[in-house]
Amino acid sequence: MLTDINNVPIQEALKRDGYVIVDGLIDPELMIRLKEACDRVVAKARAGDWKYRRLVGTQFPPWTEGTDVWGVQHLIHPELNEPVFLEWYGSTKLLQSVCELLGAKKEDLQLELFNLLINPQDSDFDLTWHRDAVPAETSAEEEIEKLKVPHYGTQWNTALYEDACLYVVPNSHRRVRTPEERDITINDPKSHNMPGQLQVRLLPGQTVFYDNNILHRAAYIAANKRATLHASMGTIEGGHHRASTIFQHGLDWMNQPSFQQSLPASLEKPYANVKAMAAKTGLGKMETKPIH
Ligand SMILES: O=C(O)CCC(=O)C(=O)O
Ligand SMILES: [Fe+2]
Incomplete structure (x- = not known):
């Protein structure tokens, strides 16, 4: 059983707190190659040579306006030609962690998103307090229902450099939302005074897995180098809720034969599973409309 940085079993910590910090999911040798690959893709995204990127001024997809980049999308896209990202995404200890967190068997895992969060160059940028799958204006009645929907998946940030950008409200x-939290998410969404907020401080190589419905925000600081791998995996039980969260990022490029050919053996079944989810939810293309 894997444990977190406080020696608590990771599944228990994630369930209780809504987030869990884990060490050692990247071998030192791989760390060097991941950093080099990140430098290359960041340069491409900033130069406009890679069009799948998150732009300052916009929090959720689609990212169509702006020039300063705060995230690079689709690191495992075959046209980026950076196999080290797939090598890590399919690595044994990472897959083992995901299996433990989801209580899933390896053959039931589903390949999903793999993006990169970076420091902007021109100006600092704050994301608002949010839950990924529940818009702020959602009524309390609807919120109860949405929060009951199981995720059948997990997401994580893995820091290649020190990273203290993410804030969470543990156990939210x-x-x-309490009336005060609700008021902040709607009327003062960049508040630095959310009750119970906690700054998540990651050392290089540490990973935070978090429930995507934990109340969270992030502060992007132009002066501090950030290259944090931001990825998710699910299980075959996901269904249409998971499909809408994942495919809103536009994953139709995964249908290219060159993508399938680039996969390590450990990701072949997770790939077959994500294709099956798209087919089962009646999507011709692996694309859905934005949630927010
Ligand atoms: O920057 C972060 O660490 C969090 C990003 C985030 O919340 C999101 O992309 O929805
Ligand atoms: Fe988020």
Whole structure:
């Protein structure tokens, strides 16, 4: 059983707190190659040579306006030609962690998103307090219902450099917002005074897995180098809720034969599983409309 940085079993910590910090999911040798690959893709995204990127001024997809980049999308896209990202995404200890967190068997895992969060160059940028799958204006009644929907997946940030950009409200992932939290998310969403907020401080190589419905925000600081791998995996039980969260990022490029050919053996079944999810939810293309 894998444990977190406080020696708590990771599944228990994630369930209880809505987030869990884990060490050692990247071998030192791989760390060097991941950093080099990140430098290359960041340069391409900033130069406009890679069009799948998150742009300052916009929080959720689609990212169509702006020039300063805060994230690079689709690191495992075959046209980026950086196999080291797939090598890590399919690595044994990472897959083992995901299996433990989801209580899933390896053959039931589903390949999903793999992006990169970086420091902008021109100006600092704050993301608002949010839950990924529940818009701020959602009524309390609807929020209760949405929070009951199981995720059948997990997402994580893995820091290649020190990273203290993410803030969370521990244990907020399964309950309706308090009146004060609701007011902040709607009327003062960049507040630095959310009750109970905690700054997540990651050392290089550390990973935070978090429930995507935990109340969270992030502060992007132009002066501090950030290259944090931001990825997710699910299980075959996901269904249409998971499909809408994942495919809103536009994954139709995964249908290219060159993508399938680039996969390490450990990701062949997770790839077959994500294709099956798209087919089962009746999507011709692996693309859906934005949630927010
Ligand atoms: O920058 C981060 O660490 C969090 C990003 C985030 O919340 C999101 O992309 O929805
Ligand atoms: Fe988020």
